[in-house]
Amino acid sequence: MSAKQITPVISMNFLTTLKPVRFLKTLKRLQFSGQLVLTGSQGEEWLFYLYRGSIMYATGGIHTVRRWHRNLAVHCSQMLANTSAWRDILAGINTTDFTNCWEYQLLCIWIARRDITQVQVAQVIRSGIAEVLFDIAKVSNVTHQIKPDNSLSSQLPLIDVDEAIKQVEQQWQAWQEPKIINYSPNQAPVIKQAKKLQERSSTDIYQTITKLLDGQHSLRDLAVQTKRDVVALTHLILPYIQLGWVELITIPDLPTPVSGEKLPTPPKKDSTRVLVACVDDSLQVRQTMEKLLTTAGYQFLGVEDGVRSLGILLTRKPDFIFLDLVMPNTNGYEICTQLRKLSSFRDTPIVILTGNDGFANRLRSNFAGASDFVSKPFDTKTVLDVIDKHLKQDAVISH
Structure with missing residues (x-):
């Protein structure tokens, strides 16, 4: 799907009026424990895990695994360098017993083994929440469902709802510029007219552009690779998009490290047997x-x-x-x-x-x-x- 097919969201105070955001604030006041499941008009699904009104973790959307890889690359790259090890950990766990998402389970294991620090965990969780909230704001007609679960326990740092909203508001405002508001950071730039691009660029610039803009990496992926802010990166390639030499397309997520797109609800423990x-x-x-x-x-x-x-x-x-x-x-x-x-x-x-x-x-x-x-x-x-x-x-x- 091309960038032109994305419906722009114009309101500058959209986050404060967004129904799921208001609902999160309500759940905070109620000190809710459980899941908040949000579903978009195209079937996208996001999940917030909450413990006594604070956010434990947020996941879902079209690029769950890409988001996970990006956050590891930025905040604890040593874990991304050894993907086979954490895939083995997940392979050794019965996924039907997950009470939380697989990303959260891995973070719990890593922190218990002292592979990463509490600071790194908090950064990964905050970044994931910010992306999820941002993506929800780009979607219209979001429905919600709550699933109370008092068995949830907080094993990792909790994120305050208002703090999370404040963090994403800054990112959201930066994306409201008229030139980029119609695009999504989940889209991937791909070269559409290589010949014209080569004619107007130096050899070094052309080689760099062709290497990066291969249609396999989203704007967010490229921002992490080039260590740039995603808004600044988008502005860099915007002239090529406006000339029609580069196009933004929709790309799929990376393969999930656990079998099955959705994990079944874990069976309840028989309370009569220890x-x-x-x-x-x-x-x-x-x-x-x-x-x-x-x-x-x-x-x-x-x-x-x-x-x-x-x-x-x-x-x-x-x-x-x-x-x-x-x-x-x-x-x-x-x-x-x-x-x-x-x-x-x-x-x-x-x-x-x-x-x-x-x-x-x-x-x-x-x-x-x-x-x-x-x-x-x-x-x-x-x-x-x-x-x-x-x-x-x-x-x-x-x-």
Whole structure:
């Protein structure tokens, strides 16, 4: 689709009168927790995750994955340089268990593993919210739906609704110039008349332009690549667009790193059965634990890979966790320490499993935040007693 087909939005105070923006402000006052789903006239869908009236994350629209790549490139480029690693993390997680979008899950895992900082996470979230709000403002006839969800928990920095609106207002005003208002930063410039462009440009400029304006990268993508403001970049190529030498076209999003365009709603946990997780690289230990726990009436979650365990535990949120002390590439102390930093596991009973029941190990387990210590080989009575002990303690504390 060419740029001429985009309907301009003219009002300078459009953001303050935009119904979804007003609705966000209302949800802030109500301290709403859950999802706000916005749908555009062409079927575009955006999601805001809110916790007690603040924005946890915003996603959706036509370029969800492109936005994710751009924000990583700007705020934590080291993670974009290793896409295979975070794709592997997502591949190891059952996507039907996602309570939030996959981007948020990755950020939670990275922050727990100290791969990125809280400042970087906040920057990624703010930038994503700003883009989503901007894109919503470019669309007419947006409908909304709210999905209350009090099970949501804040594991990452929260963004104030008014702060987010203020940030995008500056970007929105800059885009209201008559020469560019009809265009979208999601469109991609492509050379339409290469011969005329070559005749009127120096060799260096022509080579640079042809390399950048390949029709595969949006204006926002190019702004990040060239380290320019998207408005300034658009003005640079505007003369070529006005001459008809360059055209702005609509391009698809990049492939999603998870299977399926939309993730199904996660199943609700059976509240009558406690879920017990065992993170251990030994198949024999996991099988033994599964047999005795399921026989006793518990649900069981076995996790082999200690490195991937954070993501799996985040999505399943077990009621009780056993951690092997020694595993390839990590250990129970490290995983326990990382789990305790997440609000979801601050009070979850975590028991270390080890074949070396020494004072030093017990002391270190306490420092890591472990609830208890069980020696290998273990028997049924020991396992069931330690579960009963700590779940009863939790029940007393919660009351």
